[in-house]
Amino acid sequence: MLPQDISQHGYLVDRVIKLSIWGIVVVGIVSFFIMFYILYKFRRTKNPFPLSDVPSGLKKVIFIDYVMIIFDLILLFMSTWAWFFFFVRPVEKIKKEVQEKGEKFVEVRVIGRQFFWTVEYPGRDGVFGTQDDFKLGNLLVVPEGYNVFVKLTSGDVLHSFFIPNARIKYDVIPGRETHLWFKPAKVGKYEIACAELCGAMHYRMKGYLVVLKEQDYKMWLDSAPFSEISFDYLDDDKIKFVKGGEVR
């Protein structure tokens, strides 16, 4: 059911999802079986008079409470771990770590408006506020294996920047800057959704995340936003960068 995970750290979220879903499925099925047993065993036709006490074997059902408490603790631990990794560390700190480790990164700014995403790129020099900055509508192009830092702002109402394939989501809030960080690990074209009701066309507020190989990314960047190139590994031939930088 889960869409393909294309990020380096999406597994942290997936691990919590799988643990919680399997946990509740097991507890749910066990509870249902116990209940069916009780309802069947103590039905009136079989048991016309109530017992004066609950059979002591059944009282042990209380162990479900203890199971739940232990399960809750494990879930909390794993969940906080994932959350800590993605959101608790300030972006500056992650950036510093990344630089210290010698990892590569790119920065982009995303502005949410009714009903499209504007993505601002710093251009070849990687610095905002210079001549080679450029903007694209609904298209976030990033190189594979790089750390991607996304700064989110809103031009009007609340939105929520959601990349299902990368397991990240964060609200886009007017008057504030919010941040996302992820590391795409698989080339391809993926969808970006808006996950916070933003008006009538909320359901059409769609962007694309395009993950390119490093050298292709550089090639694209050299010619962006006026490039007309396509890459065979983008799953179908519909994806082409054309003049104006739109994706088709």
Place this chain on the structure above:
Amino acid sequence: MSEAVASAGVIHHEETFLRKYLFSTDHKTIGKQYLITGIAMAILGGTLAILFRINLAHPGFLTNEQYNTFVTYHGAIMFFWVAMPILLGGFGNILIPLMIGARDMAFPTLNMFSYWVFFVSSVILIISFFVPGGAFSGGWTVYPPLSADPGRYLGANLGTVLFLLALALEFASMLMGGVNFITTVLTMRAKGLTLMRLPIFVWMEIVASLLFLFSVAPLIAGAIMLLLDIILGTHFFRVEAGKVGDPVLWQHLFWFFGHPEVYVILFPALGILFEVITTYSRRPVFSYKLVVYATIAAGILSFLVWAHHQFVAGINPLSAIAFSITTILISIPFSMTLVVMGLTFAGGSIRFTPAMLFAIFAFLMFIIGGLSGLPLGAVGSDIYFHDTYFVVAHFHYTVFTIAVLSTIAGIYHWFPKMFGRKINETFGKIHAWLTFIFYNGFAFPGFFLGLAGHPRRYYSALEFGYLQKYQWVHELMTVSAVLLLTTQVVFLFVFFYSIFAGAEEKSPNPWKSTTLEWLAPSPPPHLNWGSFAPVVERGPYEYAKNGKDIDYLPQGKLVKLKQPVSGHEH
């Protein structure tokens, strides 16, 4: 005994039609008014749901503005104009005085007033649907700036103002009701009825009323600020260059109210289930004290969990961890309550009446609803599940169970008491099974859509490549939802038919239940007890205690009064 009560020498006042049926101060009449109004609003809310569900199966059936409006009103109606009036106004009013042996509420006139304020709020809500500029369509959570600047972002200025006004009146009405419930229970209990002998339903109503009293003030403050933003152009939540409004503030105010609010309707529903389950399984509540304490604990904790609706909404990420911990903690009192509920069946002699079937289904669905809260409360998985259909499925497993399954269980259970007539039992059983099947058919697939990453409140899934393949799931959900509503409409026909023409129920206590309301005649007369007064002798659930011939002991008995009761003693 019932004949004696009925013919007792109560001083009768001839009441006009208006006084008796419209502007009555009788708690039972007011309760029925709430119940019927709630049912009417439920038909409206359900119809809206069907319309936008059809649109989800066949996008284009509605316009996208209509879709957003219907989704908004469906949520608001089901919460504030169905669940609250039926569970608090309806069952609370009818049952609390009867269960505690009182003759009416502490403030009967305030009680009447609260209903009429509620009625006006319903009318305003419906009017807001048709005003120029259109109805409000910014989601039932009314998140600004979408809602704070409607002229700019939604084009529904008047609709938004009326929507908020209707909400404010509804809150005022429920506040009056809550004050009445608390005062009545604290001051007007029958002789011998200590707090720890109260039926669990009464406990639940009291805790729910307290939660509402404590939580609603911030929201009213927030609503006033929002109205000022809309009407006067202030900047509490609106953001413009150089202005310091903060939309996240609204989310705090809203959810500080919103989460306790969920328990405001959940607790009475659990109370109904305990009354129904004990009666038809012929067993006492497995641990009365544990339920009471767990309910109070959950009520207190419910004030400390609100930000779990905002994990990815710009709050401090460290506080998100704290709220995640409290949210997971709150599952513990609820898992205890549900285990106690499950063990209340154990050792019983279970009768599968319609009320019991609905209670069993509600209990099973609460297990799913409660468990599915864990992936959302755990902050790590909520990154993905936040605002997806997983949330939708989760709260339909809780709120639908509260507002429909538990409510209908209560209706079947207390119908003979309320109206002195019966609902056909075979019909009731078919009704229960069909409801159970269609309900799961429409609610359960939501979990899969959530896992697939389908965001909520999408007019159509067809715009996104990764969602297109799940269109058939929407179709399945729509078919189930249509059948579900059809089943309930048939039930309502039978319900109203039975009120007027059902078989008469002669016995005041057809289910052999223990609590005080079953001592009163069916339906109880004005002032309930005639020239008798109930005296309580024992706890509320004395089943399976008295050998095999009589398996239950009523909680109390009726004692003849020395002086007849005047009709207007309050």
